[in-house]
Amino acid sequence: MKRLGGMVLATAIAAAGAAQAKDLGTIGHTFTIAETDILEYIAAKLRKAQQAGKLDSLQKEFTARVKKRVERPRAVDGLRTTVEPRSWLFDPTIIVPKDFSDPQGRVFARAGERLNPLDRLPGFDRVLIFINGDDPRQVEFAFKKLGQIGERRGRVVLVDGAPLELMRKRKRQVYFDQEGRLSGHFGLRQVPAIVEREGSRLRVSEVKP
Numbered sequence: 739m740k741r742l743g744g745m746v747l748a749t750a751i752a753a754a755g756a757a758q759a760k761d762l763g764t765i766g767h768t769f770t771i772a773e774t775d776i777l778e779y780i781a782a783k784l785r786k787a788q789q790a791g792k793l794d795s796l797q798k799e800f801t802a803r804v805k806k807r808v809e810r811p812r813a814v815d816g817l818r819t820t821v822e823p824r825s826w827l828f829d830p831t832i833i834v835p836k837d838f839s840d841p842q843g844r845v846f847a848r849a850g851e852r853l854n855p856l857d858r859l860p861g862f863d864r865v866l867i868f869i870n871g872d873d874p875r876q877v878e879f880a881f882k883k884l885g886q887i888g889e890r891r892g893r894v895v896l897v898d899g900a901p902l903e904l905m906r907k908r909k910r911q912v913y914f915d916q917e918g919r920l921s922g923h924f925g926l927r928q929v930p931a932i933v934e935r936e937g938s939r940l941r942v943s944e945v946k947p
Contacts, residue, residue, distance in 0.1 A: 813898035814918035819873065820928040820944045828924055828933070828940040830855055856938050865892050866933040868921060871899020871912075875947040876930050881908060883932070897921055897929055 831854040838847040847853060865887050869876040884892040894912050901912045915921050924933055928944040
């Protein structure tokens with residue numbers, strides 16, 4: 739599901755009145771403002787590293803950091819293994835911030851309209867399964883659930899762990915909740931958690947593995 743739009747931020751700057759100028763003389767020393775271009779600064783650093791024979795090591799260090807972050811993204815804060823199961827309904831309704839139209843100019847969503855994406859997606863049946871990928875019990879729970887509902891419907895979403903390693907091991911697609919945007923959106927505090935459709939709303943369930 740995608741939101742239909744974003745908020746527009748407006749900034750107003752007001753200037754009023756004309757001030758009377760007066761020569762107060764020279765107070766302290768004055769200097770010319772010199773600002774180094776950031777790209778020139780980086781280029782100079784790279785040239786210096788190359789001259790010192792350190793460019794290759796810098797490239798390897800950068801590659802290693804990127805690979806480490808890809809292999810193991812930053813864990814989502816504030817989540818624990820489910821102790822007390824919870825379940826609630828989540829209403830995905832949004833208020834459209836402005837008019838939206840198709841390439842032909844036909845308006846399909848008007849500003850101020852309350853819109854539930856599920857009403858326009860009658861065939862939507864995706865199931866999100868949130869887990870800590872470092873917990874073997876949760877991993878087994880997720881893939882058992884995936885086997886029950888089918889790979890077409892299910893999406894395993896990690897909030898911690900190594901997604902690529904799990905994909906290589908299980909030969910299944912795995913996702914990661916970057917910056918906790920999904921778990922925060924649904925108000926999760928515990929995992930495993932399941933998000934699935936229930937009529938025009940979503941049923942969110944924090945369950946024990």
